[in-house]
Amino acid sequence: MDLSQNTVSPARGGATKCEEAAVSPAGGHGARAAECDALAGLYRFLGRCLEEEVDADFLALLTGPLRPALTEIGLVLDDSLVQSDAAAFLASTAEEFTALFVAPGAVSPYRSVFEKGRNFQEPCDEAIAAYRQAGLEFQNRYSGEFPDHVGVMLGFVGWLAEREAESLGVADEVAADAWRVRRETFLLEQLGPWAPGWCRRARILAQHAFYRQVLELTERVLWHDLQALADRRRFKELERLNRRAPVRLDYDADFRKASGL
Amino acid sequence: MITRNSLNLTRRGFMKLGGTAAAVAASLESRRLVAMEQSLGGKDFSAVTGAERQAVPYTCLACNIEDGGVAFVENGRIVKLEGNMDHPNTRGKLCAKGNAGYLHVYDPDRIMTPLQRTGKRGEGKWKRISYDEAATILAAKLRQVIDRSEREGDPAIRNEIVFKWGRNRTGGAVSRFMHALGSNTMVNHTNICESSKKVGLEPSWGPDIESCDWANTKYIINFGSNVLETAYFMNPNAQRLVDGVVANKAKLVSFDVRLSNTAGYSDEWYAPFPGTDGAIALAMAHVIMNEGLYDADFVRDWTNVTAEQLIAHLKPYTPEFAEEESGVPARDIRRIAREFATTKPATTFSYRGPCKHLWGAYQEAAIHMLNVITGNVETKGGYCLPRGMGWPQPEPNPPAGKVPSVLAKPPLYPLASHAVSTNVPYMIMKGEAKVSVWMSYYDNPVYAYPSSHLWKDFLTDESHVPFYVSFSPYMSETTELADLIIPDVTYLERHDPESMPSGLYPCLSIRQPVIKPLGGTQEFRQTLIDVIRKVDPDEALGVRKYFAFDTVEDWMRAHFDNIPGLKEAGGWNALKEKGVWPIYGKVDQETAKLVDRNGNEVEAEYGLHRKRLSASEIADAEIDVQGTIRKNGHAIGVSINGRGHVGFGTGSRKIEIYKEGWREYGFNPMPVYKRLASREKKPDELVLTTYKVNVHTQSRTSSLKVLAELYHKNPAWMNPGTAAARDITDGDLIRVTSPLGYIVTRAHVTEGIHPEVIAISTACGHDAYGRLAQLKHREADPEYALGGDPDVTHNVWWDDKGVHPNPIIRLAVDPIGGSQGWYDTVVSVTKAEPGDMYGDVRVSTEQAMKDYDETLRYAYTGDLHRAAHKEVDVDWDNLPKPALSVGH
Structure with missing residues (x-):
């Protein structure tokens, strides 16, 4: 099941070893491999939700194979809306996606904007470097998309988990550990400092129930995994970083004359 | 002889030596280490790695001056802009707006993908689509108009395709596009300018x-x-x-x-x-x-x-x-x-x-x-005289549309050679012209025009404007009303030919992408190519050939590769390298004058009108009694003391202080003074004037944080006597009222203004144009709370975005030049009334429509024109009939 139309794709000449490994017979690390598979699926799902609009194929997954699991965790789609008028559901989620994540005034889903206030800054370079180390490169599907998009980054975590599972499948524990380190490092260093807080703000502004739920789910998943990865001090630091918001400085109207000249 | 043992190695000795050396430091400093700034620009280095940054020349478009610039690029990112030392007229300097221009590129509020409206017009509901989908939608709309024109055999229908711009520095691309579509309805912004x-x-x-x-x-x-x-x-x-x-x-x-x-x-x-x-x-x-x-x-x-x-x-x-x-x-x-x-x-x-x-x-x-x-x-x-240079348009070049456009050449203003764009919505609302497709480029009339609220009403009404596409990369007050947005890139990411007569050295310059268009965005020129190809997919209309460029760069080569002199210097490639041509010399480090390789100043050329006509030019020419030399019906020069000179660009080739063309329409042919209505105002009224400031354009720069910090609010300048008479002190809330309505702003009391004038700057009081222009991050926290940009988080110390005066400024058109009379609105100024809030704007669309009727009375057919020009010797009952100008 390929949940993602991820815009991170294997680079030419890269990642061949992983793909070859993927077709090898499963080895003996069944439980960990299954866990990694689940992790891969979860992050790919979250990435797919945030990376681009819901389309008919994804909606079919949401209302089909994924439905029981989603229902179990509380992500419930409005049956009447989805089943009676799927086109309207797709249109309304597309409109909401554009308003939330694309159009001016949106809650920009890019780490560069979150960290630096501008598009395409150093966090982009860091994301690209991580993708390249894993043998991937970023290709946008629409204009105005950058490598440090939260959805793409979540999808990348899923991809790394999948590689880990594959390595375990062929009993290559060294390789699996290498993939795990990459995943955990990426999660801690590139998503951890901002993505959960971003999810919280975006959720507050989301008007469509689907995105409110997805954003809440994403935030919870991230906090859960970050708590497992980070020591107490580091986790507190992440909590602080994710609380970042513009500070309203006290403004004394009498300090400067109206002219201000 | 000094031996090792004789050295006095004590701190006191060191300090003494140091003190002595300090006194003569200038003669001791290394002659191989110089401050970077002393190189007078042209190079820049990474502060982290020390590596030299890539320098790419370009032409600025922060405003309309077109200064020469150099962008420094590090890791594919623009990190700094500075002036291009090879540009002979701007000599390596940019203004504050120009220096800040790269912030346009990375602005998180930039529109970076086409958006299609999904809600009501102006409601702010969109879905993103691809450039290809957007071009398909626009092409279909344009083709509908063309097909109707063909079906009904009426080429005038094509003039329902309107292109409105505020700043068009495309070097002919827009005209090529519109003429290919068969429309002459190109409306500039010049009548709100000069x-x-x-x-x-x-x-x-x-x-x-x-x-x-x-x-x-x-x-x-x-x-x-x-x-x-x-x-x-x-x-x-x-x-x-x-x-x-x-x-x-x-x-x-x-x-x-x-x-x-x-x-x-x-x-x-x-x-x-x-x-x-x-x-x-x-x-x-x-x-x-x-x-x-x-x-x-x-x-x-x-x-x-x-x-x-x-x-x-x-x-x-x-x-x-x-x-x-x-x-x-x-x-x-x-x-x-x-x-x-x-x-x-x-x-x-x-x-x-x-x-x-x-x-x-x-x-x-x-x-x-x-x-x-x-x-x-x-x-x-x-x-x-201004000195500029031209460039050829690539062949084949489409002919103009077959029918003149009433919107582009309004018949009531026959002398207004730069059109009367302010009147366009009124003309359409009164049924004098029809629109099917409205396109806008670098244009924000809902903010920048007089009675700006009327433009909002006009563009919101789908019965007036059935389909509106904006090419803006920013969500301006006007672009918010579009049905489709196909965002252009910023001026640092696209190609344009340029030649501005900004000094005494004529030159050509270019814009070129200093970085790849960010995030896969697409430059306007490519969008025009794509749209025409979709309008004429099978070449049945015969217009596809006008856009037969494989790439945008090919289009630019077609402009520049065969210009004599430039061709030998390398054509387009030479311009890519230097950004400007010709290279007149270097900027002298002491005098900042242009000097040649010997250090002598490169003198500008003077007396252009005195240039002699050659014998071959004069051959078979005739000289009339005024001395004008004519050949094949065209004035080519003027004869003075038996010598033929090229003269000036007038019908007589002399300076025409007397303008017969003005008299024909009942205007005084000589320079005269006419008393304005504002001169007759009541004693307690004031004249409202506006002005620009040094760090902002009219509309486009308020979103740039370094400029917004420098200037973001615009209190109304009032003379102390004027203020005292109204019990107003500096900083007071005031109400400024014109016949259109009122605004509530604050007073800045200063001796630096005429006592009967109130002055309010432009560039403030935006309702759109990104979060900084609107101070949205403060108004709707956390709506615009994007996190950790330290500048936005900690340094946006101001709570005041200013108040825009244009809604209360009345339409008033110069019947000769077509200009908007920005400084003719008479207002009353009082302390704010109970309940008034800073930034309040209350204005009437009905009054704006009345102002249109009123200003037409000054047009050459109007009663007030005749009353004001009784001295003119013309047959008032037989003035020329209003007529559409032929061609465009």
């Missing part, structure tokens, strides 16, 4: 602007221009003005209702009543002519009037008359006139102050005349 200056100048001497030789002059009279901060060619003009005043000891006299930074820098500043500059200029001409201070040879040889005719015409315009109108003392007018005429060389410069009024063209013509009668035209240090 069109009456242009129309005051063009019939006088050909081109639409002067190029003062500031650096070499000795005397400057500045009428209503803030040239050190804004105005046409601000950066190059300001540099040369400072050269003239500081290095050449020139005297600068300014007339401005407000103490601008230019006025403050002047030797003398006078604040005339708004719209009376023409009376002052005419009075100065009166003094110069009557006291025999004029250049008799120049008037005789190079104008179409005699000194006697001028003296007779100027008789009523005494300095005392001018004092009565303007408030400027007659003795000062007389003295300045004498100084101007007897100090050589001298020049005037003027900008919006005189021309942005009803009959503004008369005022510009009067100021221009001062340079003519003193013989300062085209002299070193004088008032020179």
